[in-house]
Structures are given as structure tokens and as C-alpha cells.
Amino acid sequence: MLRRLFQWLDERLGLTTIHDVVLDRKVPKVNWWFTLGSASLFLFLLQGITGVFLTVYYVPSPDHAYDSVQYIMNEVRFGWLIRGMHHWGANLMVLVVFIHMLRTFFYAAYKYPRELTWISGVVLLLATLGMGFTGYLLPWNQRAYWATTVGTEIPGTIPIIGPFITSVLRGGSELSALTLSRFYSVHIWFLPAVITVTIGLHLYLVIRLGISHIPDEND
Amino acid sequence: MNGEHKQRYREKYTNAKQKGVKFFPDIIYKDLLVAFGLFILLIGLAVFVGVPNEPKADPNDTSYIPRPEWYFLFLFQLLKYFPGQIEWIGTAVIPGLAVLALFLLPFIDRNPYRHWSKRKLALGIMGTVVVGIVVLTLLAAFTTPPQPEAAVANTLREQIALGEELYALHCVECHGIEGEGGEIKGVPGLEGVTLKPINDQDVMYPFTDETLYNIIAMGQPLQGMPPFGRAFGGPLSPTEIEAIVAFMRYTWDDRVELPEEETVAAAMPTLKEGEVPSYDVHVAPIFKRYCVSCHVPGKKNNNYLMRTYEEVMTTGDHAPNIIPGDLGSNLIRMVHREEIEAGGPMPPTKALKPELVEILERWVLGGAPETAEQAAQASAKGAPLPTAAAPTEMP
Amino acid sequence: MPNSPSLTRRQFVTLVGAALSAFMGTLVGLPAIGYLLSPALERRERESWISLGPLDQYPLNQPTLFTFTRTKKHGWEKTVTSYGVYVLRTSPTQVRVFSNVCTHLSCRVRWDEEAREYICPCHDGHFAIDGAIISGPQPRPLDEYETKIEGGNLFILLREA
Structure with a gap:
């Protein structure tokens, strides 16, 4: 019975092909540094899950953002755990993604034929930093407020177009409810969408081209 | 990279793959263990370190020292070296070029070799950048002056206790210990003025929290009450004013009850017979x-x-x-x-x-x-x- | 090749993977359930005596509406809930107090002076002056509050879930 169900699904989904292509593929012998990519993916998924949970109670408005975070931390059961994991997951993810990039650089894995994998990786690194930057404001506490004030001030120093960029980032000339809601939107919709699509491309390339091998002295 | 190099690489890679292992299980098990380790680390951080509590954002607090997240500290520090007119070199040109270089790396680095011994220039540059980032981060971390301590309350009870303390410090002189009002004594400029109570239904029922907040923050200039909000030249942050409002509401408004039975006033420790207080x-x-x-x-x-x-x-x-x-x-x-x-x-x-x-x-x-x-x-x-x-x- | 070493290694990794995933899933999943259910699990029953003022101000045999509000903290916000009760003084010393919430679907009933009935506007429920059902879909008579009289003042016992 189970066998027939599997066959029925396999015929339509191509499970065997997926198994052969993804799981059963041969890859060069590599070391532990090569786990950083999957570790980044794992952290991204965890961030996604804890992030979705946080939106259950979080309110992206200056009136309530701080209070709703306090509520999550102090009154919701295990709210402190979910937020704690999201908070530390963000820090860890930046670290892991960065080291992943350094490893790729060290083993020259960005060279032929993996140039596109590298470029999509750079997009992912920047998007991760963007997630960190936009997420930082959301608790609407002193640290968040002032870090974002300074952070959005930085592009304002560019001659001519700088002030315009700052007001686009902030949704106005100073930090306000508009800043908070656009950061929130970017944090939970725009950047995750970019990251998801780019991870898809990244993984497709990794599977298609194979994991790079560790170069020996003749390479 | 020319055709010959490409050809050589493909052969080499096919060879490495043949001598290699199956993705499942040889690679997956490592991924699994690392992911699990990270998970445990994450739970540990969430449980044992937690997320530090911060006071609510206060746009009027000029004493707050802004700092970005640790992973932007190096950028922040970099700006210190580009003062005035050339600031935009630090804010836009250098980061912009760095990102561009990162994107174009596969096309900038035309060196066909892959082993580290044959890529000393590239590794040297990247090494310098990484060391630079680390040094700048550390510099920024060590030169950050300590943040002035600010009042924060975690729970409603802590908030009420904080409010009570602040009320005693800033309000008691005129409004009395229990908000009972009366004749003001010993306050310059307001000597002998008689205040109505603020602890009864006449104040608690019609005034919402927002109203109370605004009265405390902006004062009542016509009645001689000075503003207490930092935004209006007073000493209190929004978090602190909210604490005072919470204290007033939960102590004097007979319509609201503390979620838990215990009252704040009961916090006074009891004394046993013959025990000397400290x-x-x-x-x-x-x-x-x-x-x-x-x-x-x-x-x-x-x-x-x-x-x-x-x-x-x-x-x-x-x-x-x-x-x-x-x-x-x-x-x-x-x-x-x-x-x-x-x-x-x-x-x-x-x-x-x-x-x-x-x-x-x-x-x-x-x-x-x-x-x-x-x-x-x-x-x-x-x-x-x-x-x-x-x-x-x-x- | 059921007994080839590579297969058993695979089985081992699958097993360990399943175990670790189950462990992580439980460690996050169970708290997550508590997290989601949290507000529903908060059960703070409150009982308080609400003063409705001097009993003498209520006319005899004439249901009189009294409204009051209660403030409750929901998460990060305080919500003000209005309550309406009909006070029916049956004798100089006796009084009954009914909730104006229809027992059918919680619409607010109102006292109709001409018909001398409480009428619910939603599904045309009719209640007698003592709260008993006359007609309509409502399952039970109007809810009645416990009352007490202290120093000439009327109080009702309000139970909030």
C-alpha cells in the first residue's frame, strides 16, 4: 500500500530523481568549514520561524512597539525564549554568513565556474546585513532609535543626493512612525523574499556545479 | 581564465568528485551536527544571556550615546577618520567600492590558480581588510563611553515601584505623599498655594493615561506646575513618566486592579518583636x-x-x-x-x-x-x- | 544491497538526523504552542463589588438602566469595557439587577416602556420584567447579578473572566 502510494507520488513529483540528484550525488571530500553554508540556511530558517512567531504579538507602531515587545518578554509564555532566539540568531547569522564568505574566498571557490554562486552569495550577505539593520529598530528602544538615527544619517553625507536617500530610508526628515513601518515591512517582506529567491538560486547553482574541492598545490 | 585552464579545472574537479564521497550521508551528517551545535548555542544564549532590556526610545534624550550593532561598528569607527568635507569618502565611497569589489571579485581576480600559495596577493588584500574590520570594531568597542544608567522596568510591578519612587522624588513636595494635595510648604514660588487632591475619582476617572502623561510631561504652566518631560526641559524620560502614570493609576484609580493581588505598598518588610531595623x-x-x-x-x-x-x-x-x-x-x-x-x-x-x-x-x-x-x-x-x-x- | 556498509551508514545518519530534528522541534515547538496559546491561558477571574449608588434613587417596579465601565489590561493596551445593568426595585428594600446582555447572542436588550418588556433588537427576543423568557430564540432568562445593600447604597457583584 505504502509502496503504491510512493510510486504514485514518485511518478508525479519525481522523488527518485530528486533523491539521485540532490542526495545521492558524489561530492569531493571536504572539511568542516564546508558546513557553514548549510549552517547559514539553518539559521535563516530558524529566524524565519521565530520571526513569524514574533509577529503574533508585535505591533509596528511607535505607540505600541516597545510595549508589545515588553509584553512578549514578560507576559507571553516563552516569549523571552522566542525573542532571545531571534535576537541571538541574528547575531550568529551575520557571523556565520561572514565566515562562510571568507572560507569561499580562501578556497578560491568563486572562480570558474562558480562566479554566479559568489555573486548571489554577496547579495545574501548584504541582505543579511540589511535584515540586521532593519530588525534593530523594531523594538523601538533607546538603542534601536539612536542606532537607526545614526545609521540613516550616514548616506545623508553623500553630496547632492545624500539627504534624499536619508529621507527615503526614514520616510521623512526624521525618524517616525513611517520609519518604523517601512523598516518593518522591509524586514518581514522585502528582504526575506529577496533572500528566499536568492537562496533558491544559490542552492541550485551549488547542486548543479557541485561543492568546490579543496585546492591542492597544483591548482 | 582561458579555455585551457577551464578544461584543466573540469578534469581536476571530475577527478576530485570521483575520489570523493556521497553527499548523503557523508556531508549531511556534518551539516546536521553543526546545525545542532548552533541550535544548542542559540538556546543557551537565549536562556542564559537573554536580551538586555532597554528603556523606550526617547527622541529628546540628548545624553544617549548612539551605537550601531556590533557588525556595523567598523563602519561607524571608519567615519571618525573622515571628518568634515571628506566625510562622504568614509560613508559612501569606501563602502560602495568595497561592495562593488565584492560583487565583481570573480572578474577582478583573473588569477587562474586556486591554491593559497599561488594567490598571495588576493589573500593579502582580503586578510588586510578582515584585520582592518576587526581592529576598527575593537577600537570602536573600547572607545565607547559607558552609557549613562537609565531606568527600565521589566514587569508591571517593577514599573509601579519605579513610578512610586519617582513620584516620591519629584511630586510629593506639592501633591503630597498620597496625592492628597493641600497647602504647599517650602517650595519656592509656590509657597502657600493650595492644591486639590489628585488621588480621587475627580482626577482618575476623566483623565486617561495619555492625559496624565501629557500633564506630567508638559506641566500646567498656568497653575504653576513645571514641565517634567525631558522634551520640555524637565528631568524625566518617557519611560519614567509612564512609570509614574502607572503608579498613579494602579494606586488611586478604584476601577483598575493590580493583575496580581499583592499591592505595592505591602513591599515594606515586617519587623519581629525585639528586632532592630536596619x-x-x-x-x-x-x-x-x-x-x-x-x-x-x-x-x-x-x-x-x-x-x-x-x-x-x-x-x-x-x-x-x-x-x-x-x-x-x-x-x-x-x-x-x-x-x-x-x-x-x-x-x-x-x-x-x-x-x-x-x-x-x-x-x-x-x-x-x-x-x-x-x-x-x-x-x-x-x-x-x-x-x-x-x-x-x-x- | 540491504547489508552493504554504505546503506547502514545512511540509515544511521537518517536516524540521528530524525532524532536531532525531533529534539529541536520539541524544544522549540512546545514552547511555541504555549506562546501562541498564552493569552487564552491567562485566566484571571476577578470579583468586585460595583457601587450603583443609593438605592433610593431607583423608582419602584421600574427597570432603570445603569451603565458603568471597567478597565482591563489586554497585552500592551488597556481596554475599557462598558457594562449596562437594569435595576428593578421590587420593594423599598428589595432589588434585582439584570444584565442587559441578551442570553442569545450578546446583543444589548432595552426596556420597552409600552410593552413593559425587555426587547432584544437582534432576533426579536422578548423578556419579562423579571428577566423570564417570553418569546424568541434565547436559551435562558436574563442573567442576574448578586446584590447587596450597604448603608443605603446598592452594590452588585461583578465577575470578570
Whole structure:
């Protein structure tokens, strides 16, 4: 019975092909540094899950953002755990993604034929930093407020177009409810969408081209 | 990279793959273990380190030292080296070029070799950049001045306690200890003005939290109440004003009840028969609530300050105001509402509750100990009770 | 090749993977359930006596509406809930107090002076002056509050879930 169900699904989904292509593929012998990519993916998924949970109670408005975070931390059961994991997951993810990039650089894995994998990786690194930057404001506490004030001030120093960029980032000339809601939107919709699509491309390339091998002295 | 190099690489890679392993299980098991390790680390950080609590954003707090997340610190630090007119080199040109270089790396680095020994230039550049980032981050971390401490409350109870403390510090002088109002004494400019109570339904019912917040923040200039919000030149942050509002609401509004039964006032520790109170445990809370609002520098108080044990015992124009073991001490006589050389009845507007006066008497009689241990030693020796000693009527 | 070493290694990794995933899933999943259910699990029953003012101000045999509000904290916000009760003084010393919430679907009933009935506007429920059902879909008579009279003042016992 189970066998027939599997066959029925396999015929339509191509499970065997997926198994052969993804799981059963041969890859060069590599070391532990090569786990950083999957570790980044794992952290991204965890961030996604804890992030979705946080939106259950979080309110992206200056009136309530701080209070709703306090509520999550102090009154919701295990709210402190979910937020704690999201908070530390963000820090860890930046670290892991960065080291992943350094490893790729060290083993020259960005060279032929993996140039596109590298470029999509750079997009992912920047998007991760963007997630960190936009997420930082959301608790609407002193640290968040002032870090974002300074952070959005930085592009304002560019001659001519700088002030315009700052007001686009902030949704106005100073930090306000508009800043908070656009950061929130970017944090939970725009950047995750970019990251998801780019991870898809990244993984497709990794599977298609194979994991790079560790170069020996003749390479 | 020319065709020949490409060809060579493909052969080499096919070869490496053949000598390699299956993705499942050889690679997956490592991924699994690392992911699990990270997960445990994450849970550990969430459970044992947690997320530090911060006060609510206050756009008017000019004393706050802004700092970005640690992973942007290097950028932040970099800006220090590009002052004034050339700042945009640090803010836009360098980061922009760095990102561009990162994107175009596969096309900039045309070196066909892959082993580190044949890529010393590339690795050298990247190494320098990484070291630079680390150094800048550390520099920024070590040159950050410590943040001035700010009041934060985690739970509603903490918030109410904070509000009570702040109320005692900033509001009691005019509005009275229980918000009962009355005639103001000893406040320059408002001497003799009579205030209506703020602790009854007439205030609590029509005024929402928002209204109360705004009154405290902006003051009532026409009635002589100064603004207390930092945005209006006062001393209090939004978090602090919200705490005061919460304190008022949960203490005086008979429509709202504390979610938990325990009331804030019950926080006062009880004293056993014959136990000598200590400054730290019993006396400081009384002083904090009833005295400190006036007995701080800059108020009319004959230079008697009451913020610490040291100050309580030594300051004042008529020091010492407390003589251990002597119920004739100025402080004791004044809380008994006597008019003496050192001053009039204290607190000026309303007598202390008898049980609080008793705590002060027992404390002075027991030798005015500072810490709980000293008080315990005094208790062991058998402290005299106020009733047995000379009563309040002193010549 | 059921017994080839590579297969058993695979089985081992699958097993370990399943175990670790189950462990992580439980460690996050169970708290997550508590997290989601949290507000529903908060059960703070409150009982309080609400003053309705001097009994003498209520006319005899004439249901009189009294409204009051209660403030409750929901998460990060305080919500004000209005309550309406009909006070029916049956004798100079006796009084009954009914909730104006229809027992059918919680619409607010109102006292109709001409018909001398409480009428629910939603599904045309009719209640007698003592709260009993006359007609309509409602399952039970109007809810009645416990009352007490202290010093001439009327109080009702309000139970909030």
C-alpha cells in the first residue's frame, strides 16, 4: 500500500530523481568549514520561524512597539525564549554568513565556474546585513532609535543626493512612525523574499556545479 | 581564465568528485551536527544571556550615546577618520567600492590558480581588510563611553515601584505623599498655594493615561506646575513618566486592579518583636518615599541630605540629626511634629504613620545600624523598645 | 544491497538526523504552542463589588438602566469595557439587577416602556420584567447579578473572566 502510494507520488513529483540528484550525488571530500553554508540556511530558517512567531504579538507602531515587545518578554509564555532566539540568531547569522564568505574566498571557490554562486552569495550577505539593520529598530528602544538615527544619517553625507536617500530610508526628515513601518515591512517582506529567491538560486547553482574541492598545490 | 585552464579545472574537479564521497550521508551528517551545535548555542544564549532590556526610545534624550550593532561598528569607527568635507569618502565611497569589489571579485581576480600559495596577493588584500574590520570594531568597542544608567522596568510591578519612587522624588513636595494635595510648604514660588487632591475619582476617572502623561510631561504652566518631560526641559524620560502614570493609576484609580493581588505598598518588610531595623532594609525605603524629595541638594532643607546612610548620619546645619541610642535626636523629635531649633515638624504637610515612626525610633534606639548584619547583632544584644525608653516629650 | 556498509551508514545518519530534528522541534515547538496559546491561558477571574449608588434613587417596579465601565489590561493596551445593568426595585428594600446582555447572542436588550418588556433588537427576543423568557430564540432568562445593600447604597457583584 505504502509502496503504491510512493510510486504514485514518485511518478508525479519525481522523488527518485530528486533523491539521485540532490542526495545521492558524489561530492569531493571536504572539511568542516564546508558546513557553514548549510549552517547559514539553518539559521535563516530558524529566524524565519521565530520571526513569524514574533509577529503574533508585535505591533509596528511607535505607540505600541516597545510595549508589545515588553509584553512578549514578560507576559507571553516563552516569549523571552522566542525573542532571545531571534535576537541571538541574528547575531550568529551575520557571523556565520561572514565566515562562510571568507572560507569561499580562501578556497578560491568563486572562480570558474562558480562566479554566479559568489555573486548571489554577496547579495545574501548584504541582505543579511540589511535584515540586521532593519530588525534593530523594531523594538523601538533607546538603542534601536539612536542606532537607526545614526545609521540613516550616514548616506545623508553623500553630496547632492545624500539627504534624499536619508529621507527615503526614514520616510521623512526624521525618524517616525513611517520609519518604523517601512523598516518593518522591509524586514518581514522585502528582504526575506529577496533572500528566499536568492537562496533558491544559490542552492541550485551549488547542486548543479557541485561543492568546490579543496585546492591542492597544483591548482 | 582561458579555455585551457577551464578544461584543466573540469578534469581536476571530475577527478576530485570521483575520489570523493556521497553527499548523503557523508556531508549531511556534518551539516546536521553543526546545525545542532548552533541550535544548542542559540538556546543557551537565549536562556542564559537573554536580551538586555532597554528603556523606550526617547527622541529628546540628548545624553544617549548612539551605537550601531556590533557588525556595523567598523563602519561607524571608519567615519571618525573622515571628518568634515571628506566625510562622504568614509560613508559612501569606501563602502560602495568595497561592495562593488565584492560583487565583481570573480572578474577582478583573473588569477587562474586556486591554491593559497599561488594567490598571495588576493589573500593579502582580503586578510588586510578582515584585520582592518576587526581592529576598527575593537577600537570602536573600547572607545565607547559607558552609557549613562537609565531606568527600565521589566514587569508591571517593577514599573509601579519605579513610578512610586519617582513620584516620591519629584511630586510629593506639592501633591503630597498620597496625592492628597493641600497647602504647599517650602517650595519656592509656590509657597502657600493650595492644591486639590489628585488621588480621587475627580482626577482618575476623566483623565486617561495619555492625559496624565501629557500633564506630567508638559506641566500646567498656568497653575504653576513645571514641565517634567525631558522634551520640555524637565528631568524625566518617557519611560519614567509612564512609570509614574502607572503608579498613579494602579494606586488611586478604584476601577483598575493590580493583575496580581499583592499591592505595592505591602513591599515594606515586617519587623519581629525585639528586632532592630536596619537602614538598608527598613529605614531607607521610608526616607526614600517621604523625605528624599526635599532632602537632596538644591532644596530648602538646612543642608540635611538623606540619600545615603552617610548623608543621613552626618549632613545638615544642625548635624548630627541622628544620635544612635538617643530618642532626643532631631529627626525623631521632628517626626513627632515638634518645633525645635533644627526646624519644624517633618514631613511638613502630613505626619508619618505611627508604625513608620515606631520603626525609626526602634532603629535609633538600636544604635542606628546601617546593614542587616549590624542590625542582627544589635538585636542579639537585646534592643530596648521605644516604649520602655524615654518617650517623645523632651525638654 | 540491504547489508552493504554504505546503506547502514545512511540509515544511521537518517536516524540521528530524525532524532536531532525531533529534539529541536520539541524544544522549540512546545514552547511555541504555549506562546501562541498564552493569552487564552491567562485566566484571571476577578470579583468586585460595583457601587450603583443609593438605592433610593431607583423608582419602584421600574427597570432603570445603569451603565458603568471597567478597565482591563489586554497585552500592551488597556481596554475599557462598558457594562449596562437594569435595576428593578421590587420593594423599598428589595432589588434585582439584570444584565442587559441578551442570553442569545450578546446583543444589548432595552426596556420597552409600552410593552413593559425587555426587547432584544437582534432576533426579536422578548423578556419579562423579571428577566423570564417570553418569546424568541434565547436559551435562558436574563442573567442576574448578586446584590447587596450597604448603608443605603446598592452594590452588585461583578465577575470578570
